Amino acid sequence: MSARPRADLKRLLCRASGLLARLALLLSAVAVATVPSLVLPSAAPARRKPATVAPAAAAAAATTTTTTTTGGETATAPGETPPSPPQQSGSGTKSEAQGQPEGGAGGERHSGRLGACEVQIEVAPRHLTAGESAALSGSVTCPSASQVVEQTVTVLRHSVGTPGTSVVGTATPEASGAFHLTTEALDGDSVFYAHVQGDRRARASVQVAPLVTIAATPTATQLSIGAHQSAASPSAGGTVTFSGTVTPNEVGRRVVLERKGANVEGGWHPVAVGTVGAEGKYSITHTFGIPGDASVRVIVPANRTLLAGVSESLTYQIARRPKPTADRPAQRLPRGES
Numbered sequence: 001m002s003a004r005p006r007a008d009l010k011r012l013l014c015r016a017s018g019l020l021a022r023l024a025l026l027l028s029a030v031a032v033a034t035v036p037s038l039v040l041p042s043a044a045p046a047r048r049k050p051a052t053v054a055p056a057a058a059a060a061a062a063t064t065t066t067t068t069t070t071g072g073e074t075a076t077a078p079g080e081t082p083p084s085p086p087q088q089s090g091s092g093t094k095s096e097a098q099g100q101p102e103g104g105a106g107g108e109r110h111s112g113r114l115g116a117c118e119v120q121i122e123v124a125p126r127h128l129t130a131g132e133s134a135a136l137s138g139s140v141t142c143p144s145a146s147q148v149v150e151q152t153v154t155v156l157r158h159s160v161g162t163p164g165t166s167v168v169g170t171a172t173p174e175a176s177g178a179f180h181l182t183t184e185a186l187d188g189d190s191v192f193y194a195h196v197q198g199d200r201r202a203r204a205s206v207q208v209a210p211l212v213t214i215a216a217t218p219t220a221t222q223l224s225i226g227a228h229q230s231a232a233s234p235s236a237g238g239t240v241t242f243s244g245t246v247t248p249n250e251v252g253r254r255v256v257l258e259r260k261g262a263n264v265e266g267g268w269h270p271v272a273v274g275t276v277g278a279e280g281k282y283s284i285t286h287t288f289g290i291p292g293d294a295s296v297r298v299i300v301p302a303n304r305t306l307l308a309g310v311s312e313s314l315t316y317q318i319a320r321r322p323k324p325t326a327d328r329p330a331q332r333l334p335r336g337e338s
Contacts, residue, residue: 129309212309
């Protein structure tokens with residue numbers, strides 16, 4: 001071969017070698033841009049800007065890559081995006097594959113949480129006497145009727161003056177959302193809380209008055225007092241002992257005997273005071289000094305946990321005894337008369 005063709009061949013081989021080198025660099029850039037996982041991260045990877053590859057070069061690189069399968073495993077040649085792994089049946093949902101919780105981007109709220117449901121409660125009557133029960137009623141409203149009947153209403157009671165709460169009971173709302181409960185016998189002011197799933201609560205309160213009984217000894221309703229009797233020096237004839245019980249029992253609590261009558265100006269006036277003793281019993285002795293019709297009752301003043309309690313009233317007719325007539329000496333007759 002002559003020297004000139006040999007020189008031309010060398011130049012052609014050099015150009016081909018340069019083209020192959022450029023193609024290798026191009027393929028490496030495509031691999032870095034499309035398959036970042038092939039580049040091992042450093043201890044503190046620096047932010048790198050994705051390489052930009054011309055569409056024509058990317059198309060050329062795609063045509064030069066091949067994929068071989070060996071033993072069920074797929075090997076990807078440089079410059080090719082690895083295929084997505086097959087999705088396992090029953091191991092996730094479409095939203096999970098997209099990195100979102102089931103039910104959408106914000107997740108699905110529990111259907112019974114009642115974030116949008118409301119509960120209301122009422123109590124009747126609002127004022128009771130110790131030993132009576134209260135009727136509780138209310139309603140549950142939800143966005144859909146199917147949610148209402150799935151709820152369970154729990155009613156709690158807080159006794160005023162006592163820490164904590166106790167369970168009154170539970171109720172299942174009707175299709176209309178209404179529910180009803182009856183409490184046990186109450187002995188003090190109380191606050192009732194109704195709540196459903198999600199801790200949505202409503203409250204209602206009831207006030208309780210103590211139960212006060214009264215009896216008199218003697219039992220006669222017609223009393224007599226002395227002719228010249230006054231309040232300062234009463235006669236024993238108008239003395240009556242009033243006794244009874246107070247429920248709930250609070251030993252040492254004050255009880256007041258009050259009188260109301262035609263000869264007493266205004267309404268009820270206190271006339272005697274006593275205290276509650278063992279087993280809730282009291283006893284007050286009073287001597288009436290003013291004649292006329294009179295009504296008496298016993299009250300227990302209100303305190304922090306109870307309303308004022310009032311007994312039934314007893315009615316009396318109080319009369320003044322007539323002044324005794326002094327014996328007059330016999331009248332002397334004129335002489336000769338018989």
